[in-house]
Amino acid sequence: MAKAKIINATPHPIVVRTDAGNIIFPTSDLLARVSVKETRTGDINGIPCVAQTLGNVEGLPNASWACPSCGAESQDPMGGSCDCNAPYERIHYIVSAMVRNASVRDDLIAPDTGKTCIRDEQGRIQAVTQFIN
Numbered sequence: 001m002a003k004a005k006i007i008n009a010t011p012h013p014i015v016v017r018t019d020a021g022n023i024i025f026p027t028s029d030l031l032a033r034v035s036v037k038e039t040r041t042g043d044i045n046g047i048p049c050v051a052q053t054l055g056n057v058e059g060l061p062n063a064s065w066a067c068p069s070c071g072a073e074s075q076d077p078m079g080g081s082c083d084c085n086a087p088y089e090r091i092h093y094i095v096s097a098m099v100r101n102a103s104v105r106d107d108l109i110a111p112d113t114g115k116t117c118i119r120d121e122q123g124r125i126q127a128v129t130q131f132i133n
């Protein structure tokens, strides 16, 4: 089975727990980020409240595809210059939920840190079990 390429564009390693064991996505040289504009909306009981507007997502390449055999990358879904004769697979980028929400791209996936993730006794996330796409 051809495997799609998944690149971690968050600042920390991502661990996904599956029935077959953990899959670890180390950090990469990509860091997806989104600017957040805050507007003061008032206060409640003296505690400041703001509205947030998400800006453009930065730090990601354009949509890309990769050869499942040799790893050659291309921004053309029909493939690049390799001779493997294998259909190129979409490259997916792991980003934070906030980045994913700020983008209309369909190649961004976020670790699901909701009720399906696995936490230690202190509540720190040890692994996720699924992505949000």
Ligand SMILES: [Zn+2]
Residues within 6 Å of the ligand: 067, 068, 069, 070, 071, 072, 082, 083, 084, 085
């Ligand atoms: Zn190839």
